[in-house]
Amino acid sequence: MRFIRFLVALCLSLPAPALAQALPKLPTASPSASASADAPEIAAQPAPDEDARLAARIRAIFDEIPALKGTGVRVAAGVVTLTGQVPDEKTIQQAEAIATRLNGVVTVQNRLERNLDVEKNLNPALSGVTGRINGFLRALPLLGVAIAVAVVVGMLGYALARQSRLWERVTPNPFLAGLVATAIRFVFVVAGIVLALDIVGATAMLGAVLGGAGVLGLAVGLAVRDSIDNYFSSLMLSVRQPFRANDNVKIDSHEGRVLRLTSRATLLLTPDGNHLRIPNATVFKAVITNFTTNPQRRFAFDYAIDHEADPCRAQAVALETLRNLDWVLDEPKPGAEIADISGSVQVLRFNGWIDQTRADFGKSRTRAMEAVRKALREAGFVAESPEYRIHLDHEPPQSSAPKSAGQATVDAEDVAPDHHMDRMVHAERGADVEGKDLLDSRRPTE
Template sequence: MFILTLSPYSHADAINDLLTENTAADKSSDNKIISLNHTEKSDRLIEKRLHKIYSEMDDLKGLRVYVSNGIATLEGELDSSASEKKALQFANQMEEVIEVKNNLQVSHNATKRLQKTFTKLTALAEQAISSLPIIFLAFFVFWIFWVTGRWVSNKNSLYRRITINPFIADLLGKIIHLTFIIIGIVLALSLLDATALLGTILGAAGIFGLAIGFAVRDTVENFIASLLLSIRNPFEVNDVVSIDSHQGQVVRLTPRATILLSFDGNHIRIPNATVYKAIITNFSRKPERRFEFDISVGVDQDLSYAQGLVLKTLDEMPGILQEPKCQVIVHELGNSSVIVRIYCWINQQEVSLGKVRSEAIKAVKQAFDEAHIALPNPVYDIHISRDKAGYSASHHQKININNKTAIDHEIQDVAADHTLTQQIDQENVAFSDENLLDSHSEKEL
């Protein structure tokens, strides 16, 4: 309750100060201790001291000062409010001055103000003329560093020797040029004795850069992503890749986007920030690539013979690698057919994946026709019977297979396929330093 009672009075004091235009300088006298030994001689000493101070300043000359019992009265005409505040401040700082009465008037005479402004401009012009040699020297120093930095930054052959790609080399040259420019600015400001201005410039540049950074955040993100992609190099020109569900061949990597050429001949432009975050499948990183296709076999056919016939046919086909060998597996059992899936490997640097796959399908189809292995059609059995025992299932005559010797014992091989494991192991030998996975570490459940 005590605090609430005092609160209105504190607000009243603040409002009173605002209405009476009390300044900080006026309030400084409130803290002074009033002396009991003040005399008329002390008043004359204060007057004399203030007259001497005011007479030393061009904008305070001619002021009249009267002091009585420690209360100083200032009279006169000044050119500006700044001069008025200065005069009041000096009077308040005098020892034994209790209060200052302000009878000063600020002149609004246009002639006097023009004369004062002209005097200031004349002084500034004289100062600038006297500073011309040092200004020219500062500009010359800055120009020397700017030209030198540009000459050094153009040494692209040197930077390409010490960097991993031309993009980094070009970026390094620009950073060196910017460094020379900053050094030139600092030296020029030092010659002009304006190093304090450098802090202001850097502060403003920081705020401006922060604002620009928010405005062009996507552009900056793409640029940083392009820098990281150029360092990591996840793909090269003409590589067949899949990025964020887009497939095609890599055309180029720019500071903003990765350009792909789709298999339909269309250009696909993907922002580098998206590329860096996306799952990238590079089909061209290794020359070996596997293709697959399915073929249907009738449920009444000899599946082992069919598998062996496919292996023999593809083994003689050009473009298909002998190692790793082709695989023929029974993939699925349908209502009226058995789905057989074929896997084969090619060297995509020498042959076309699409063409080899097409020829492989044609060759298997032709081999099945010659062996009288018909591709099945949907079969519907209609049962008409008066009683449960009246139906006898018909027996489909199997195709007479005479060439059983073509079936290889590898058809029954069910051992694990370590082809990809061997390829991964070989690659990890060359890039063991980049692998962060450790088989001996604790595994996540």
């Protein structure tokens, strides 16, 4: 503690200059020093003819520039003063920039003013327009050559695109052939434009044009994305071929005969004879059932018998009846099963297979149901309703028909396919009202 008091007393007893020398000097930042750190140093004693040399040099430069010719230049102690009138603000900035770049110039006082005289400002503008017109006239032959080259290249692309037979051989279907032809035309047209711009020396414009086209294409694509989706769905359907013409198909809940596949929609002929147009985007995403691809098709129907009846005997009678029908195939064999035994009845389910090339599905199912019902009724199995019934008598229900199992015989011609729908489809396709059909019978279906 005494040592600290001794040091404080010693510092207070020293004079101010000695104290200032004893303390360490701290670095300080000077705004003016930092501002002028990058500026060139000013000579303390310039050369005797420095100002005249700078003035002569600046005047010589200005005399070579038409807009600065005749501008007043005065140099004193390295300070350049510019006076006079110039055509525009750009020239004023140019004069100051030139004077500043000379070595030995301390600063520039720019007192140049823009000349607002009508004649002085109108003549350069008219001269510029005249010069552009003359330049355009001189470039007309080169421009004509560039246009001719672009037209020739584009016509070559169109000539190649018209070779429809060639592209149909290369591609799997007409729709894809048309797409290839369109792509060829586009490529040749763009190549012709690029060559024309290269000839006239304006290739830099191509980047701006392509950039603008890209932005415009993105905006248009977002606006018509549903149409684009339908377009690509048409392409995929034409390549994958999920059905043939005149196939009986079910697309989601819509059923009918396929008339044609166009670039926009799939056209069906409904059983009522109406035209049903489904967008290809919907068809591509839908669940498609094709009833024509496999000629063998199974039909099924239910028959309810009394709860106390023997289901095995009823199945035997029904299966024997189905096997005796001419249009029911032996392989696969007809089948029978108990579908439900809850409630007051037993529900039996019977099925059989037919060849759709020889028998109509609807007719076959109807005739089979009639034959089985007749045989079961003759065997004593009366069709029952699934509702509960109250019997006032205790006697079992009697069948009015004899209980012997009869053999049902139905003429096979009654189930022959009806070809009126085939004739309607053939007539519709022959009319060719929808343009080219994208379905190709030579290609395999998916």
